[in-house]
Amino acid sequence: MRHPDIPKWPYNLFKGFCHRDFFEELQGDLEENFLLNIDEKGIKAARKTYRLEILKLIRPSVMKKTKFAPKTIGRLARNYMLTSIRSVKYNPGYILSNIFGLALALSISTIGYFYYRFNDTFNEHYDQAEYLYKIHGLRASEATLGSSSIALGPALETAGIDAMRYHHETIAIRQENRLFQESTVFADPNYLESFELESVSGQKIKMSNADEIFISQDMATKLFGDVYPVGELVEVVFPNEKERSFVVKDVFKDPPQNVSFHFPMITSFDNYLEFYKVEENDWSSYIDGTFVNIKNMTPDQVEAQLNTFVEPHNIYNSERIIEKFRLDNVLVWPTFEHTLAGRSFWNTLHPASVIGTVSTSLAILLLACFNFINTSIALSGKRLKEIAVRKVMGGNRKSTITQFMIENSLMVFAAVIVSFGISYFLIPAYNSLMTQEIVQLNKVPIETIVYFSISLIVFVALLSGAYPSFYVSRFSSLEIFRDKLVLSGKNRLMVVLLTFQFFLCFYNFVSLYINVDNSYYQETLDRGYDVENVINVPLYSPEQISELENRLNQHPDILNVAGTTNTIGFNFRDNTATIEGIEYEVADLAVGTNYLQMMGIRLIKGSFFSDQYEVASKYVVINEMLEDHIGQDLLNKTIKYEDQLFTVIGVVEDFNLKPMMFDNRIKPTIIRASPENAFKYASLQVQGETNSINSKVEIIWYELFPQQLYKGFLQERVMRGIRETNNIMVNINLFSTAITILISALGLYTLIALKVQRRSKEFGIRKVLGASKKVIVGLLGKDLYWILGIAIVPGLAAAYLVNDTVFDIIYAYRITIELKHLLWPSIGLFAIVVMTIGYKVLQTGKLNPVEQLRME
Amino acid sequence: MKETGLGEFQEIVLLAILILDENAYGARIQNEMSHRLGRIVSRGALHAALTRLTEKNFIESTFGGATTERGGRRKRFYSVTNLGKSALNDAKTIRDEMWTLVPKIHFQ
Numbered sequence: 001m002r003h004p005d006i007p008k009w010p011y012n013l014f015k016g017f018c019h020r021d022f023f024e025e026l027q028g029d030l031e032e033n034f035l036l037n038i039d040e041k042g043i044k045a046a047r048k049t050y051r052l053e054i055l056k057l058i059r060p061s062v063m064k065k066t067k068f069a070p071k072t073i074g075r076l077a078r079n080y081m082l083t084s085i086r087s088v089k090y091n092p093g094y095i096l097s098n099i100f101g102l103a104l105a106l107s108i109s110t111i112g113y114f115y116y117r118f119n120d121t122f123n124e125h126y127d128q129a130e131y132l133y134k135i136h137g138l139r140a141s142e143a144t145l146g147s148s149s150i151a152l153g154p155a156l157e158t159a160g161i162d163a164m165r166y167h168h169e170t171i172a173i174r175q176e177n178r179l180f181q182e183s184t185v186f187a188d189p190n191y192l193e194s195f196e197l198e199s200v201s202g203q204k205i206k207m208s209n210a211d212e213i214f215i216s217q218d219m220a221t222k223l224f225g226d227v228y229p230v231g232e233l234v235e236v237v238f239p240n241e242k243e244r245s246f247v248v249k250d251v252f253k254d255p256p257q258n259v260s261f262h263f264p265m266i267t268s269f270d271n272y273l274e275f276y277k278v279e280e281n282d283w284s285s286y287i288d289g290t291f292v293n294i295k296n297m298t299p300d301q302v303e304a305q306l307n308t309f310v311e312p313h314n315i316y317n318s319e320r321i322i323e324k325f326r327l328d329n330v331l332v333w334p335t336f337e338h339t340l341a342g343r344s345f346w347n348t349l350h351p352a353s354v355i356g357t358v359s360t361s362l363a364i365l366l367l368a369c370f371n372f373i374n375t376s377i378a379l380s381g382k383r384l385k386e387i388a389v390r391k392v393m394g395g396n397r398k399s400t401i402t403q404f405m406i407e408n409s410l411m412v413f414a415a416v417i418v419s420f421g422i423s424y425f426l427i428p429a430y431n432s433l434m435t436q437e438i439v440q441l442n443k444v445p446i447e448t449i450v451y452f453s454i455s456l457i458v459f460v461a462l463l464s465g466a467y468p469s470f471y472v473s474r475f476s477s478l479e480i481f482r483d484k485l486v487l488s489g490k491n492r493l494m495v496v497l498l499t500f501q502f503f504l505c506f507y508n509f510v511s512l513y514i515n516v517d518n519s520y521y522q523e524t525l526d527r528g529y530d531v532e533n534v535i536n537v538p539l540y541s542p543e544q545i546s547e548l549e550n551r552l553n554q555h556p557d558i559l560n561v562a563g564t565t566n567t568i569g570f571n572f573r574d575n576t577a578t579i580e581g582i583e584y585e586v587a588d589l590a591v592g593t594n595y596l597q598m599m600g601i602r603l604i605k606g607s608f609f610s611d612q613y614e615v616a617s618k619y620v621v622i623n624e625m626l627e628d629h630i631g632q633d634l635l636n637k638t639i640k641y642e643d644q645l646f647t648v649i650g651v652v653e654d655f656n657l658k659p660m661m662f663d664n665r666i667k668p669t670i671i672r673a674s675p676e677n678a679f680k681y682a683s684l685q686v687q688g689e690t691n692s693i694n695s696k697v698e699i700i701w702y703e704l705f706p707q708q709l710y711k712g713f714l715q716e717r718v719m720r721g722i723r724e725t726n727n728i729m730v731n732i733n734l735f736s737t738a739i740t741i742l743i744s745a746l747g748l749y750t751l752i753a754l755k756v757q758r759r760s761k762e763f764g765i766r767k768v769l770g771a772s773k774k775v776i777v778g779l780l781g782k783d784l785y786w787i788l789g790i791a792i793v794p795g796l797a798a799a800y801l802v803n804d805t806v807f808d809i810i811y812a813y814r815i816t817i818e819l820k821h822l823l824w825p826s827i828g829l830f831a832i833v834v835m836t837i838g839y840k841v842l843q844t845g846k847l848n849p850v851e852q853l854r855m856e
Numbered sequence: 857m858k859e860t861g862l863g864e865f866q867e868i869v870l871l872a873i874l875i876l877d878e879n880a881y882g883a884r885i886q887n888e889m890s891h892r893l894g895r896i897v898s899r900g901a902l903h904a905a906l907t908r909l910t911e912k913n914f915i916e917s918t919f920g921g922a923t924t925e926r927g928g929r930r931k932r933f934y935s936v937t938n939l940g941k942s943a944l945n946d947a948k949t950i951r952d953e954m955w956t957l958v959p960k961i962h963f964q
Binding site: 002003022024025026027028029030031032033035036052053056057058059061062 | 923929
């Protein structure tokens with residue numbers, strides 16, 4: 001019997017290969033040490049040790065003895081190998097292309113596996129994960145509360161529970177004359193005892209002093225240009241504009257990406273209390289989260305204790321009344337982090353993105369396996385005589401199967417080796433396409449990679465090696481010798497597999513074209529205002545605008561400065577307005593008097609605001625959509641709005657209020673003038689390279705306001721979400737299209753070439769009897785046309801449906817999928833197919849029949 | 857000089873068995889060695905050494921009774937044979953002789 005905690009697969013593997021005489025002793029020893037390790041190092045480390053021990057036990061002295069003497073096995077293996085090598089020697093081209101195709105797919109499946117693993121091992125990086133819980137507040141009808149009161153942690157500590165507070169804030173760091181913003185975490189010292197963090201020197205980081213700070217490796221290079229700047233000072237400017245220096249105590253290594261806690265800097269929680277003026281026992285102040293380590297208790301005990309604090313919580317939080325507290329283990333909580341109210345931690349990948357990636361990579365792996373199967377069967381057509389001779393000489397079917405299995409396994413093994421090489425280049429390239437680095441080979445224990453490769457070899461060898469071996473070994477020798485056996489493309493399975501390959505090709509190619517076209521459309525779509533030449537600078541107080549304006553007006557690259565309360569693309573209010581006695585839902589935008597002209601909003605009729613706020617405040621500007629909505633000319637009409645009457649002074653063309661993601665469509669909009677004392681932004685119209693101008697503005701800002709963080713950003717930021725999404729979609733499609741087409745083309749070429757070889761005599765005779773080149777080409781391509789014809793229908797349909805649905809979900813404005821999106825990729829794919837086989841087919845058509853018909 | 861046929865690792869295994877005396881079975885030997893050597897000794901490496909020593913007739917083994925903490929599996933207890941003891945002794949003698957010949961100067 002296996003102890004329930006012992007890893008199942010390694011145990012079964014061991015039971016399988018271990019000699020009966022040793023199993024009882026060895027497994028007993030391993031199990032005894034396993035239990036010992038659980039007590040000493042925890043279950044995770046114990047399981048790891050067990051797996052390593054099993055790996056190291058794979059040695060001849062432990063293994064089962066087979067019925068053959070070692071000498072016989074050696075000789076047998078040598079013979080099998082010799083035949084295998086010989087077959088590779090005769091068809092190097094086909095076999096190499098087969099191996100390469102498979103290797104490519106294996107690399108892709110590595111990516112798929114890492115997506116799965118990312119979620120599967122989320123937060124397992126922390127050794128004590130099974131004892132670590134986050135506190136959540138359950139509410140009656142609203143979303144569960146992820147953040148918690150500052151006072152909860154200390155209250156739990158007094159009750160004897162190991163609780164830790166965790167909170168992050170964006171702080172301003174001074175470097176020479178400029179400030180820049182960074183996020184830092186404030187945590188209780190016991191946080192680092194539970195959620196261990198490793199320093200670059202390999203030790204566990206321990207927090208002892210409040211004026212110390214720990215920084216990440218990236219931060220070390222960024223701040224000091226030094227990999228180990230221990231003892232240096234980090235100057236921080238806090239919200240009260242007080243400066244404070246922290247000593248760098250140590251530099252920590254970044255944890256793997258699949259943990260909830262990521263931060264460039266961490267310091268003591270006491271600093272948060274001190275610099276943000278919050279009280280330790282304040283139930284109404286909130287922090288990101290409170291965690292507990294319950295090594296010596298059960299979750300129920302802690303929850304009971306926790307729920308005695310529901311009352312004080314509710315007294316001070318009338319807007320966040322909770323019913324009870326709940327503990328969620330850190331291994332589970334990341335799966336629902338995104339549903340919580342008040343969330344600041346990393347969560348697991350969306351299941352759809354994992355399923356999407358895993359199924360894409362599985363489809364590509366299957367495709368490569370099918371390709372492998374097809375080519376293996378086709379190749380074996382050349383070896384029919386060998387099989388027949390084997391049988392006649394007394395070889396049984398088993399030995400033929402073994403021969404072919406060994407050959408196929410060898411090829412799969414070679415493919416795995418080649419795929420390591422491909423992955424080496426492919427994975428960094430893939431990661432650079434993504435916003436988050438999912439595939440981190442260097443953060444994965446080596447035995448995971450070993451197990452993954454072994455299971456991949458076994459899986460792929462069985463999947464792609466078994467069928468050809470059984471199929472080929474079935475032939476009767478008599479039929480082979482009489483030349484009665486025809487191994488053509490007539491094999492049903494081969495046809496089905498090839499159809500599936502082309503289905504994937506059509507699907508991927510069409511999706512790629514649709515996504516590229518959509519991304520181009522969204523990039524060039526007129527948003528109704530100038531996206532490219534505007535910089536927005538958030539103000540700390542409205543008075544800053546005049547100082548800023550005076551300085552910026554001297555700058556030749558800055559054409560205009562406008563103060564404003566709302567900025568188009570980033571913020572507005574939902575409001576109601578009464579027009580002609582009826583209430584309408586509108587978007588409400590409050591802007592400076594010259595803001596609209598500066599943003600390049602286009603006037604249809606009437607005029608923009610007057611420069612004088614006193615005059616402008618009596619008027620509003622509306623957009624075309626609002627007028628269309630109401631259905632009459634609104635110029636100079638009155639609109640009642642927040643209990644005041646305004647006259648419509650102008651109507652402007654529609655413009656996007658927000659990025660085009662999700663359901664952010666254009667709304668009926670009212671724009672009113674806002675007074676100078678309500679300004680929150682200075683918007684600058686600039687000419688030239690916006691990024692470099694932005695850094696020049698930053699320098700000017702720090703000359704004027706040295707203690708305040710510059711937060712200026714480009715108007716172009718409205719494009720960020722859509723660009724990132726489009727980038728990922730296009731890149732993934734490009735990736736899978738290139739690979740499916742490459743693999744399919746390789747397979748197709750091999751199949752056709754083999755077909756030509758096999759039927760060369762037939763074609764020779766046909767030619768002698770007067771068949772034209774056209775007929776020969778037609779004959780060769782016949783099956784293929786059918787396959788393409790059948791594959792195209794579901795391929796196009798799937799591409800249309802999937803992309804149409806996805807676009808509906810994620811974009812407010814998108815292309816409609818038209819005939820051209822289906823037509824051009826199909827033509828392209830046909831062209832690729834024709835080019836792949838065309839050369840071989842034409843060559844066959846040209847061959848001299850004498851060459852083809854002459855025997856040896 | 858006499859050939860003992862005893863590798864360093866095997867020598868340490870023999871010594872560990874002698875130290876553990878009545879209690880010398882796989883897991884205990886492994887832990888004792890890890891503890892003394894200050895590095896992790898894998899069960900696989902120990903198994904190989906035990907097999908070789910048994911082949912050389914330096915050790916012999918018997919099964920003990922069933923135990924609960926091992927999932928009911930029996931322990932195999934090892935003991936050093938007289939041949940093993942004399943091999944150990946020989947190895948020690950050779951070493952001691954050689955140590956006396958090393959000039960003290962090297963360790964000052």
